[in-house]
Amino acid sequence: xxxxxxxxxxxxxxxxxxxxxxxxxxxxxxxxxxxxxxxxxxxxxxxxxxxxxxxxxxxxxxxxxxxxxxxxxxxxxxxxxxxxxxxxxxxxxxxxxxxxxxxxxxxxxxxxxxxxxxxxxxxxxxxxxxxxxxxxxxxxxxxxxxxxxxxxxxxxxxxxxxxxxxxxxxxxxxxxxxxxxxxxxxxxxxxxxxxxxxxxxxxxxxxxxxxxxxxxxxxxxxxxxxxxxxxxxxxxxxxxxxxxxxxxxxxxxxxxxxxxxxxxxxxxxxxxxxxxxxxxxxxxxxxxxxxxxxxxxxxxxxxxxxxxxxxxxxxxxxxxxxxxxxxxxxxxxxxxxxxxxxxxxxxxxxxxxxxxxxxxxxxxxxxxxxxxxxxxxxxxxxxxxxxxxxxxxxxxxxxxxxxxxxxxxxxxxxxxxxxxxxxxxxxxxxxxxxxxxxxxxxxxxxxxxxxxxxxxxxxxxxxxxxxxxxxxxxxxxxxxxxxxxxxxxxxxxxxxxxxxxxxxx
Numbered sequence: 348x349x350x351x352x353x354x355x356x357x358x359x360x361x362x363x364x365x366x367x368x369x370x371x372x373x374x375x376x377x378x379x380x381x382x383x384x385x386x387x388x389x390x391x392x393x394x395x396x397x398x399x400x401x402x403x404x405x406x407x408x409x410x411x412x413x414x415x416x417x418x419x420x421x422x423x424x425x426x427x428x429x430x431x432x433x434x435x436x437x438x439x440x441x442x443x444x445x446x447x448x449x450x451x452x453x454x455x456x457x458x459x460x461x462x463x464x465x466x467x468x469x470x471x472x473x474x475x476x477x478x479x480x481x482x483x484x485x486x487x488x489x490x491x492x493x494x495x496x497x498x499x500x501x502x503x504x505x506x507x508x509x510x511x512x513x514x515x516x517x518x519x520x521x522x523x524x525x526x527x528x529x530x531x532x533x534x535x536x537x538x539x540x541x542x543x544x545x546x547x548x549x550x551x552x553x554x555x556x557x558x559x560x561x562x563x564x565x566x567x568x569x570x571x572x573x574x575x576x577x578x579x580x581x582x583x584x585x586x587x588x589x590x591x592x593x594x595x596x597x598x599x600x601x602x603x604x605x606x607x608x609x610x611x612x613x614x615x616x617x618x619x620x621x622x623x624x625x626x627x628x629x630x631x632x633x634x635x636x637x638x639x640x641x642x643x644x645x646x647x648x649x650x651x652x653x654x655x656x657x658x659x660x661x662x663x664x665x666x667x668x669x670x671x672x673x674x675x676x677x678x679x680x681x682x683x684x685x686x687x688x689x690x691x692x693x694x695x696x697x698x699x700x701x702x703x704x705x706x707x708x709x710x711x712x713x714x715x716x717x718x719x720x721x722x723x724x725x726x727x728x729x730x731x732x733x734x735x736x737x738x739x740x741x742x743x744x745x746x747x748x749x750x751x752x753x754x755x756x757x758x759x760x761x762x763x764x765x766x767x768x769x770x771x772x773x774x775x776x777x778x779x780x781x782x783x784x785x786x787x788x789x790x791x792x793x794x795x796x797x798x799x800x801x802x803x804x805x806x807x808x809x810x811x812x813x814x815x816x817x818x819x820x821x822x823x824x825x826x827x828x829x830x831x832x833x834x835x836x837x838x839x840x841x842x843x844x845x846x847x848x849x850x851x852x
Contacts, residue, residue: 794816
């Protein structure tokens with residue numbers, strides 16, 4: 348691989364800002380360089396060091412914080428772009444190498460190369476990652492992960508260092524190359540959130556991206572069609588519009604009491620009905636039905652269901668309109684997805700109507716799902732994917748010591764969560780039980796919860812909660828654990844995370 352590295356090294360650059368240093372690589376002969384969004388931060392100008400140590404000024408043209416990608420353009424005549432491989436074709440066990448400038452230029456002015464293998468292929472928040480044991484250190488972020496043919500299979504983005512105070516080695520993550528290839532055209536054009544126009548909010552994307560909006564507050568994602576404008580000033584009342592074509596999709600979220608409203612049927616039986624806009628002069632529900640599949644990914648259990656209402660209305664100007672409303676119950680939240688337009692657009696413009704219905708169909712209430720093992724879950728967006736091989740899914744809170752892990756095991760013939768859970772114990776025999784028992788008794792899939800505490804080997808006291816859910820012949824064990832001093836901060840999230848675990852029946 349030494350000859351290959353010599354050919355590739357000139358295409359790997361160092362990126363310097365007043366806040367830190369990182370890496371990048373050339374993707375276009377016209378001076379286009381890609382790196383991580385967190386490397387450029389909020390800067391519009393950065394210093395780019397190319398082979399030989401020459402420093403040139405780069406302009407940040409596009410930033411996508413959700414993909415953690417950014418594109419920089421420099422004036423350079425001799426820059427050679429790297430080729431991309433199809434990351435879907437990468438297999439676990441394939442040889443790879445990570446290039447970049449770990450620790451800045453402390454180790455020299457040339458890019459450093461570390462070899463390894465693809466340890467796993469992971470997904471989190473709709474993004475595909477390659478896990479590698481090739482060393483990724485500070486300064487490596489934004490550099491390429493290449494295969495044995497010198498093609499880019501990913502962009503080095505992070506490494507896992509510590510979980511619950513324990514040191515972890517040999518775990519690096521790279522954003523899969525397919526995401527980079529898809530995003531580059533919009534990033535290069537400046538269409539995807541140029542730095543000067545990046546929204547200061549944390550709830551979503553800039554207008555017109557034709558991409559995915561992720562709600563930080565409510566933990567869902569939804570597609571934003573090309574040319575549509577997203578309005579997300581109020582995270583409880585997000586809406587998107589198609590401009591002159593007149594289509595609108597509202598995504599409204601309200602809190603409900605999960606002990607009282609434990610199913611859509613219960614919500615409807617409690618007397619809740621769709622209501623028209625107060626300005627409308629006419630309103631009629633034409634049809635109503637329960638959709639039990641094909642809404643959201645994956646469509647398992649009650650959280651994969653939706654109540655559909657087809658309606659027509661007359662607005663305050665006497666204009667006739669039509670709409671489709673979906674109600675979904677996600678944990679302690681009732682989500683309304685309302686697509687509407689004038690009757691002329693609804694019946695006469697199939698493209699706009701398809702966009703509106705496509706937004707509804709794209710609604711995904713889960714952070715992560717595994718169709719093979721038959722589970723899905725949602726958690727805060729600042730809880731980042733961790734890959735260490737010891738659990739089927741693992742995420743760590745960036746703000747506290749909290750960590751979540753999930754394991755799927757055979758249910759050993761148990762059909763009752765209470766009976767199964769009564770025999771369960773926390774993994775550490777030194778932990779003491781605070782309380783235990785069946786929860787979500789009125790829901791279609793009751794679960795068993797155990798709250799516990801106890802010392803870690805270094806003496807730090809931990810608190811945790813375990814939820815056991817049964818379905819599809821499996822028992823899904825979900826554990827949330829943190830240092831005791833952080834428990835109060837994460838407590839509001841725990842019930843909601845547990846409520847929104849979905850297990851295939």
